[in-house]
Amino acid sequence: MDDLFGLDGDNHNILAHLDDEVVVDRRLWPKDLALLADTALEELRTVGIKDKESVVLMEKLLVAVSMLCGGRGYYMPKGERLRNGIRDRKIYQQHDGSTHGPQGVRALAKHYRLSENKIYDILREQRQICVAKLQPSLDL
Template sequence: MATDDQRDLLGDSSFSDELLEHLDEIPDEIRKKWPRDLAALLDIFQAALQRMGFEADKSRQIAHNLMNEQATYCGGRHVYIPKGDRLKQAIRDVELYNDWHDRGILPDELAGRYKISTVHVYRIIKEQRGLRMKKVQPDLF
């Protein structure tokens, strides 16, 4: 639950569960005014949740909650979402680094696991290490 300070800082634009249950009842004339991407994201979220095994009603409820969160924190601004290949690559690079750093898996083994060259593994480790260092130790300039 958000504190009063958080509500003041973020604004109290949260939706109640009761309100979210009625989103499907919004007339088509109103929904048509929504950006197509909003409707598409709802459909994408719901379809993904159903592929994960959620029932239709539950997947719709979760999709609406996800859109609420996105609207609350990103509403009114453009958000860049990388294409699927770039996103998969970024996730792969983070997982590879975690396998090396946290699990101690050797670069040669990582090359086989991720089906890339050992040189590429070293490049990813170097890049990920640099990105993590920036989080911990920002530039001094």
């Protein structure tokens, strides 16, 4: 189903609706968007993704990010806070629900060089984030 602007909710066709000159000529892009695009493109190429494929993936990433946080100020942590956030998300995704299993609390604590209590804190925090996404607060 098309939305108000004639774009489908799939996000993949958004770039097809842009003027080719705007997509190709980065000088027409806002400065921060061009910087984000160049950074993403360089990182994709660094991990071995070839030119044409890296450009397509970069464009898809920009569309996905813009659909999530476009049109508003958005805080992105950097440095240690960003690394910890990524680490915490990985811990939550890797945890198998056990204490002693191959991906249990003890194994994760050893792998990430954290205490078991810290792993439990991370799991609790990440679980709250996931629940909040699925069950918005009913502030009355």
